[in-house]
Amino acid sequence: MKIVQTFAEARELAGGRVGFVPTMGYLHEGHISLVDAARRESDTVTVSIFVNPLQFAPSEDLASYPRDLDRDVALVEAAGADIVFAPPLAEMYPSDPLTRVTVSDVTETMEGAIRPGHFDGVATVVAKLFAGIAPDAAYFGRKDAQQLVTVRRMTADLSFPIHIVGSPIVRESDGLALSSRNTYLNRDERIAARSLSTGMFAVAAAVRGGERSGTVLEQIAAGPVDAEPGIDLDYATLADQESAATIDALDRPAFLAVAARVGRTRLLDNVHIDPDGGDWVPDEGIRLDTTSILYREA
Numbered sequence: 001m002k003i004v005q006t007f008a009e010a011r012e013l014a015g016g017r018v019g020f021v022p023t024m025g026y027l028h029e030g031h032i033s034l035v036d037a038a039r040r041e042s043d044t045v046t047v048s049i050f051v052n053p054l055q056f057a058p059s060e061d062l063a064s065y066p067r068d069l070d071r072d073v074a075l076v077e078a079a080g081a082d083i084v085f086a087p088p089l090a091e092m093y094p095s096d097p098l099t100r101v102t103v104s105d106v107t108e109t110m111e112g113a114i115r116p117g118h119f120d121g122v123a124t125v126v127a128k129l130f131a132g133i134a135p136d137a138a139y140f141g142r143k144d145a146q147q148l149v150t151v152r153r154m155t156a157d158l159s160f161p162i163h164i165v166g167s168p169i170v171r172e173s174d175g176l177a178l179s180s181r182n183t184y185l186n187r188d189e190r191i192a193a194r195s196l197s198t199g200m201f202a203v204a205a206a207v208r209g210g211e212r213s214g215t216v217l218e219q220i221a222a223g224p225v226d227a228e229p230g231i232d233l234d235y236a237t238l239a240d241q242e243s244a245a246t247i248d249a250l251d252r253p254a255f256l257a258v259a260a261r262v263g264r265t266r267l268l269d270n271v272h273i274d275p276d277g278g279d280w281v282p283d284e285g286i287r288l289d290t291t292s293i294l295y296r297e298a
């Protein structure tokens with residue numbers, strides 16, 4: 001496996017069908033599942049590791065975001081990647097970018113409403129990575145559901161010839177969706193954080209039991225979080241998978257997304273719900289049966 005710092009090197013080393021996994025590092029099994037999916041479908045697997053300042057508001061955790069390149073390199077090498085693209089800031093942003101990518105409408109609800117400018121930062125860096133790496137396919141986790149909607153729309157609108165693949169959420173053994181930010185949680189916060197996935201599993205059970213009302217499903221998702229002291233719900237929303245617009249009833253491919261704050265940490269979770277032969281099937285994701293590599297040092 002090669003570690004490179006420039007787009008030119010990343011492109012030169014790649015051959016055949018290129019599968020690309022963009023990350024901000026501090027990798028966990030969710031990222032590794034994306035590398036696995038890319039490995040199955042590609043000749044070259046390129047993983048980028050770059051903490052993108054453009055997608056953090058000044059009040060957010062850019063400075064404290066966990067970083068450990070040696071650890072990440074060892075993990076992606078073990079997962080069978082071919083190239084790690086770990087650019088310095090000057091490669092990604094040689095000067096303050098005057099060009100930003102804004103994806104309207106799909107970024108207005110949920111995370112977009114709470115984190116103004118966040119999705120401009122995401123869309124801008126992903127567009128730059130797509131232009132610089134020139135992959136055939138790019139792999140994103142479904143945990144960041146609205147990000148996936150935004151990237152799909154940006155890719156279509158800008159005619160990037162790149163196939164976007166969304167992969168199921170990977171969860172810790174008690175259900176908490178994996179996130180590099182889980183490392184911020186202290187013992188009490190970690191217990192409170194579990195309420196998000198408790199709500200998600202209850203939503204999945206309700207959908208399987210025939211519930212179709214957006215309001216009822218949102219209440220089911222919010223219930224365990226509202227009942228838990230020390231965690232504050234930002235939203236519980238049933239949204240359209242294509243537009244990320246809020247919907248009243250489960251009548252099209254959808255996701256029920258929640259976001260909450262525990263101490264200084266914001267956490268997201270969701271259940272994607274897809275039609276299958278006249279029925280609606282919730283995807284609860286994949287649960288680890290051991291402690292996550294997230295807690296493993298280099």
Ligand code: PAF
Pocket residue numbers: 022023024050052055122125126144147
């Ligand atoms: O999902 C992430 O880790 C980031 O938002 C991404 C897509 C790598 C862009 O910085």
